[in-house]
Amino acid sequence: MLNKKTLAKSTINNPTENFNQMLLLDSHAMVVESCDTLFRVNNQEPATVWSPFIESIFGYLWTLKTGTPEVLFSRVEEPFEELQGFYDFTFNSVTLSGKKYILWTIFDYTMLYKEFQRNQQRMNELELQRQNLNSKIHYIIRKNLTLQQLILSKNLGKNSMLLKANNLLLKNIFIDLEQLTDLVKYKYVGNWVDRFSMKEVITNIKESFENIRNQKITIDISKRVNQLKIMGDQARLMYILYDLLSLSNQTSSNPTICKIEEHEAMHPDLIIRFTILNPCLKIANIDTFINKKEFSVEDDSFLFRLNLVGKLIELQSGKFHEIENLEQGTRFVFEIPFAIL
Amino acid sequence: MISTKVILTGSFGVGKTSLFNQFLFNKFSERYLTTIGVNVKKKIIKVEEEELSILLWDIAGEISQDKVPNSYFLGASGIIYVFDVTRPLTYKNLTSDIDYLKSKIPGVKVKVVGNKKDLITPQQLLELEEELSQPADIYSSAKTGENVEALFEILGRAILGKEA
Numbered sequence: 001m002l003n004k005k006t007l008a009k010s011t012i013n014n015p016t017e018n019f020n021q022m023l024l025l026d027s028h029a030m031v032v033e034s035c036d037t038l039f040r041v042n043n044q045e046p047a048t049v050w051s052p053f054i055e056s057i058f059g060y061l062w063t064l065k066t067g068t069p070e071v072l073f074s075r076v077e078e079p080f081e082e083l084q085g086f087y088d089f090t091f092n093s094v095t096l097s098g099k100k101y102i103l104w105t106i107f108d109y110t111m112l113y114k115e116f117q118r119n120q121q122r123m124n125e126l127e128l129q130r131q132n133l134n135s136k137i138h139y140i141i142r143k144n145l146t147l148q149q150l151i152l153s154k155n156l157g158k159n160s161m162l163l164k165a166n167n168l169l170l171k172n173i174f175i176d177l178e179q180l181t182d183l184v185k186y187k188y189v190g191n192w193v194d195r196f197s198m199k200e201v202i203t204n205i206k207e208s209f210e211n212i213r214n215q216k217i218t219i220d221i222s223k224r225v226n227q228l229k230i231m232g233d234q235a236r237l238m239y240i241l242y243d244l245l246s247l248s249n250q251t252s253s254n255p256t257i258c259k260i261e262e263h264e265a266m267h268p269d270l271i272i273r274f275t276i277l278n279p280c281l282k283i284a285n286i287d288t289f290i291n292k293k294e295f296s297v298e299d300d301s302f303l304f305r306l307n308l309v310g311k312l313i314e315l316q317s318g319k320f321h322e323i324e325n326l327e328q329g330t331r332f333v334f335e336i337p338f339a340i341l
Numbered sequence: 342m343i344s345t346k347v348i349l350t351g352s353f354g355v356g357k358t359s360l361f362n363q364f365l366f367n368k369f370s371e372r373y374l375t376t377i378g379v380n381v382k383k384k385i386i387k388v389e390e391e392e393l394s395i396l397l398w399d400i401a402g403e404i405s406q407d408k409v410p411n412s413y414f415l416g417a418s419g420i421i422y423v424f425d426v427t428r429p430l431t432y433k434n435l436t437s438d439i440d441y442l443k444s445k446i447p448g449v450k451v452k453v454v455g456n457k458k459d460l461i462t463p464q465q466l467l468e469l470e471e472e473l474s475q476p477a478d479i480y481s482s483a484k485t486g487e488n489v490e491a492l493f494e495i496l497g498r499a500i501l502g503k504e505a
């Protein structure tokens with residue numbers, strides 16, 4: 001059996017390099033040779049490395065031919081009872097003095113993979129939350145429940161008109177820059193300065209979306225479901241939305257959300273239509289925007305940014321409904337589906 | 342004694358590690374600890390008086406690690422495909438996933454298990470069954486232990502060619 005060596009870890013600068021052990025195994029998986037960097041191979045008796053892991057692959061390993069590529073098993077957890085941690089293993093078939101052996105290399109990546117595990121855990125937990133949400137929605141569809149029925153089924157009582165802190169969440173945005181820039185098909189971003197400013201624009205817009213996503217909204221169903229009023233953090237939401245669509249540097253004036261209405265109660269998600277009036281804006285070439293499909297940074301930067309917002313809304317399975325110049329300013333109408341929590 | 346490699350696969354969080362621990366140690370924990378690679382343990386079961394040594398591979402099925410390394414599948418004779426009865430996304434690709442696994446490991450025996458049975462009512466289970474693109478072989482709860490041994494028994498039966 002292998003025993004963990006007590007290593008002076010401080011002397012190892014980069015655990016991903018020079019921190020491995022090689023073992024030579026014979027046809028019975030007995031250790032013929034070992035450099036003992038990580039684990040000491042017991043010398044008293046014939047050293048075996050038999051473990052459920054080795055047992056389940058050794059038959060296959062022995063069929064490997066000398067000269068064929070190594071086989072990698074990554075992130076093997078606790079491969080031996082005595083050993084905690086994560087290891088990468090590679091196996092090769094080698095021939096020495098006419099005899100065949102399996103060359104087994106062990107890389108100790110415990111530190112690295114523990115960090116990886118923490119990150120993965122965070123991601124998975126988030127995704128689990130999101131899927132739980134979806135399952136609830138799925139259940140509504142299966143049951144053909146209307147939103148109202150759902151709300152009532154939550155035992156809020158007939159007369160409880162205010163659905164307390166009913167959270168509406170936007171879908172997670174897992175988009176990266178590459179994907180997005182790809183989407184808007186910009187053609188002339190040759191130099192890094194352009195790329196840089198582009199990145200900034202996208203990051204800003206993305207952040208605005210992230211902010212909306214984390215909003216908790218209380219909806220008032222006291223009237224009828226199709227006249228939803230969004231209360232609570234409405235003011236904040238309003239500013240975020242405004243931010244999103246201000247698109248110019250004039251952030252001082254007052255946008256108004258004219259209307260927030262639920263659109264389709266039976267849709268798996270709750271689709272909310274936002275109407276925003278931005279008094280600072282008058283889009284000069286609004287027709288260009290409506291008629292043109294693709295924009296590049298060569299275009300009016302405002303249109304380009306507006307287009308990006310549009311793409312982001314689409315990525316949320318939402319859509320721009322209308323953009324209109326009115327006397328009081330520009331009015332944007334768009335819809336975004338929210339998930340019901 | 343025949344010894345056989347069996348892989349637990351399916352989306353993350355469906356209860357693979359929990360089934361692994363319940364099967365091997367009769368233990369269950371509510372706490373979720375993400376599996377990032379593979380953990381292999383062994384247990385001997387009895388199928389109609391015949392002993393079968395199961396080398397069980399609990400592997401990661403996490404988001405962003407979209408592909409399980411090919412090497413993990415080498416030499417497997419059984420696969421347990423686990424889905425979570427409370428999460429539609431975990432059984433959405435049931436049929437295509439299984440076709441893929443079968444094409445990857447010719448002759449492999451696959452059993453499909455719907456886990457976390459304790460979280461739904463019998464009525465909800467019926468509704469779920471109608472949604473599945475192919476029937477599950479068994480429904481289990483790693484929490485209560487229900488059908489965990491039975492799951493390995495039906496797989497063992499299939500591997501030993503003792504299916505009715």
Ligand SMILES: Nc1nc2c(ncn2[C@@H]2O[C@H](COP(=O)(O)OP(=O)(O)O)[C@@H](O)[C@H]2O)c(=O)[nH]1
Nearest residue numbers: 353354355356357358359371373457482483484
């Ligand atoms: N109620 C219930 N929870 C379970 C069951 N199986 C697993 N879980 C829980 O589901 C979460 C994920 O389980 P885990 O075994 O780590 O899933 P894996 O990612 O497929 O290995 C953990 O919090 C478990 O406690 C079950 O049968 N019933």
Ligand SMILES: [Mg+2]
Nearest residue numbers: 357358375376
């Ligand atoms: Mg796991």
